[in-house]
Amino acid sequence: MLPFDKLLPTDKTSAQPVYQQIANAMIRHIQSGLFTPGMALPGTRELAGLLNLHRKTAIAAYDELAAQGWITAIPRKGFNVTHILPEVKPRRWAQKPQDLSFREKMAAPFYILHKTGFPAPALLPIPPRLIIDDGHPDDRLAPIDLLGREYRGRLKSAAVRRQVSASLVAGSPRLREALVSWLAGTRGLQAQVSNILVTHGAQMSIYIAANLLLKAGDAVIVAEPGYFVANEVFHHLGANILRVPIDEHGIDVDRVEKLCRQHPTRMLYVIPHHHHPTTVTLSPERRMRLLELAEKFNFAIVEDDYDYDFHYSSSPYLPLASGNHGNRVVYIGSFSKSLSRSIRVGFMVGPEDFTAQAVYLRRLIELKGDNNMEDTLAALILNGDISRHLKKVNKIYETRRNHLCQLLDTRLSGIVSYRKPSGGMAIWTSFAPHIPLPDLTAKALRQGLYLSDTRLYNTHQTNYNATRIGFASLSEPEMEEAIDILAHCAQ
Ligand SMILES: Cc1ncc(COP(=O)(O)O)c(C=O)c1O
Incomplete structure (x- = not known):
């Protein structure tokens, strides 16, 4: 008999239920050919004993495998691996072409919708450690x-x-x-x-x-x-x-x-x-x-x-x-x-x-x-949950807004100007002309901080050299670290 206890290891601390772990392991062994079509499997009582589990867990694993079509239950005999495995293999309908990969350019004509200076969303090679967004709620506070x-x-x-x-x-x-x-x-x-x-x-x-x-x-x-x-x-x-x-x-x-x-x-x-x-x-x-x-x-x-x-x-x-x-x-x-x-x-x-x-x-x-x-x-x-949630986060965001204003005043003084907003989730922050935002944001990104550069707002003739600093989604320590990086990069 195969060493089922070794072949079907289980981890009771995993988030995945144990019966599913057993079923998945068995599927892998069927796919690899170790468990061959028609092979008899231990009964549920025996499997439970081998794996030191409750019998209900073994029954649940077999039920799952039978439901998916990997095993069949033979009345009064036990369980066998099915002869026809439930794997659907797609059928090729033409000879395999030499190169199937999608290329950069579409060969057929299509309409280009994006003709303005609106920059395409940035694809960042490495996810930044910290993100200053343009004014979003803190998902961590959501109910x-x-x-x-x-x-x-x-x-x-x-x-x-x-x-x-x-x-x-x-x-x-x-x-x-x-x-x-x-x-x-x-x-x-x-x-x-x-x-x-x-x-x-x-x-x-x-x-x-x-x-x-x-x-x-x-x-x-x-x-x-x-x-x-x-x-x-x-x-x-x-x-x-x-x-x-x-x-x-x-x-x-x-x-x-x-x-x-x-x-x-x-x-x-x-x-x-x-x-x-x-x-x-x-x-x-x-x-x-x-x-x-x-x-x-x-x-x-x-x-x-x-x-x-x-x-x-x-x-x-x-x-x-x-x-x-x-x-x-x-x-x-x-x-x-x-x-x-x-x-x-x-x-x-x-x-x-x-x-x-x-x-x-x-x-x-x-x-x-x-x-x-x-x-x-x-x-x-x-x-009333949404009203209660809004009351709670309004207090937190107000503190965060005030904290950001204080950081801008102390750590970026002489570099930025802004007007304290009466609400919302961001501060519109203008940077001094000698600190072009595209340069600053590129430097900050190298330090692990993402901040949208001004190009999104410069869609019409004016270079604002300003951006929105979202305060709602950052905790106070995160905000301090982010502003310190900006201050460092602005030097
Ligand atoms: C002014 C304004 N309107 C609409 C939206 C879009 O909101 P939603 O995320 O619900 O699509 C945004 C998103 O930031 C926004 O800033």
Whole structure:
């Protein structure tokens, strides 16, 4: 008899269940030819004795192997390795060509979408030890256990199996219902379920809204500098991007009016809280003016309120969508900011006919989202977990913001200038002209620190030599180390 105790070692400390370890080891031996087709295996009682395990574990291992088709149970005899192994070998349908590898260049014609100076995402040869992001939450603080428990429950639930996929394109009904009360309570939005589309992050909402509002040549007004990925969407659609300066009160509304007089405008994209990248908040007066201008010139406002949940120095202003919006505002938010980057669930709120078209378009991109995650978020909204989480992290992020300001003042004094943001997750930091950011970031990377260089923000004529330093995702010691590296590299 083969030495099964040696051939099937088990590790009770491993995260993998012991029955699976045994099944996997047996599969390996069958594949290697050591366990031959038709070979008789020890009975479950004998195997348990040989491996010093409970018999139930041996039964579970054999059940698993039988379910996968590696062994067959012969009544009153025992278990044998199957004669026809459950391995599907693909069939070749042509002679093997000489070289199968994919090359650098596509041989057939295709459309190049990426014609601007927008830099391709950097592929780093070695993952950096420390990352300064451009303003993301700290995933380590996310309510992972609560999310995990709820998500697991959803996966096991019989109700999930009875859902019809086509009815979930707009998002899980539970989440859309939960959002109705959540958005009313937190943002004063008067929306019904039929006004809400759940998307794969806020970015998908921006893409869909822009596709419904813009065709080639249509005018869209944005702030400069602005959120480069949104601008890329408008560019991709061939829109005429009209850039308006932004100051400490937000987008310059007089310039918006002037442009509207010169160009029939279809859309204005605005980030009302902590504008990306400069982090300013749009003042109440300008919110009012924008709504008046939208009515006067009949354009749509896409309100990207990605950062609404994070406020430290003052409370947030209610969105434009909660004011006299005249059914011209599309409101966008995201749980990727409120909870964790890994939660790719955002939402769009708009008039019913617009939302119906958005649902149609969403289905062309993705048949439906992760409805289990959406239900999970609904449960966390309804039982108050998300509100509690936001209260907790707001305190932590405020401390981190203050700590970063102190570090910039002391360790990078004379090198950087910035305005302390009232909320959000990043500080827009300008570097002195004698320290070009591309050089600094390249040096920092060699020291294990990643920081996005200014090129993302320089998409239009100006070199800002500024970048966003995300503070929310870094602990205080990590932040100190990161700023020390920058200070060292700036010398
Ligand atoms: C201003 C702004 N809008 C939208 C998004 C996209 O958010 P999401 O990650 O939910 O797609 C981002 C991402 O950083 C952002 O900064």
